[in-house]
Amino acid sequence: MKKILSLILLVVALGFAAETAKAPSAVTINPSKEQLAKAKPLNNTICPVSKEKIGDMGKAVPVIYKGQIINLCCNGCPADFAKDPEKYMKLVQEELAKSKAATAPTTMPEKMSGMDNMPGMDHSKK
Numbered sequence: 001m002k003k004i005l006s007l008i009l010l011v012v013a014l015g016f017a018a019e020t021a022k023a024p025s026a027v028t029i030n031p032s033k034e035q036l037a038k039a040k041p042l043n044n045t046i047c048p049v050s051k052e053k054i055g056d057m058g059k060a061v062p063v064i065y066k067g068q069i070i071n072l073c074c075n076g077c078p079a080d081f082a083k084d085p086e087k088y089m090k091l092v093q094e095e096l097a098k099s100k101a102a103t104a105p106t107t108m109p110e111k112m113s114g115m116d117n118m119p120g121m122d123h124s125k126k
Contacts, residue, residue: 026066026085027063027081027085028063028065029063029078029079029082030078031062031069036064038067039067039069040067040068041069042069042096043071044096045071046091046095047071047072048070048088048091048095049072049073049080049088050073050076050077053073054071055073058073060073061074065081070088070089070092
C-alpha cells in the first residue's frame with residue numbers, strides 16, 4: 001500500500017513540476033510603455049478574437065506577442081488571445097495581407113487594348 005501511495009505522489013509531483021516548468025506565455029498582457037516602445041506595431045484594425053473593428057468598443061487594448069503589438073477591441077480579448085496566440089496571429093496576418101493588397105498601387109498599361117486606333121488617342125512615344 002505504501003508503494004502505491006508513494007508512486008501516486010511521485011506521479012503527481014512530476015506532473016506538477018512539468019506544468020510549472022513550461023515556458024511562460026510569449027503574450028504580454030498589459031504591456032508597459034517601455035515594452036510598447038520596443039515592440040513593432042502591426043496596426044491591425046480588426047480584433048482577431050472578436051472580429052470587431054478596433055475602436056468600436058473603446059480604445060484599443062494592445063498585447064505584445066513575439067515582439068509585435070497586436071490591437072484587441074476590449075479588455076475581454078487578451079485572455080482568449082493568450083490561450084492560442086498562433087491561431088489569432090494567422091487572422092491578423094490575413095487582415096494585414098488583404099489591407100496591403102487593397103492599397104497596392106496599380107499601373108495603367110502603356111497601350112490600352114482596343115483604344116489604339118481611337119481618334120485623338122496618340123500613344124506614340126515622343
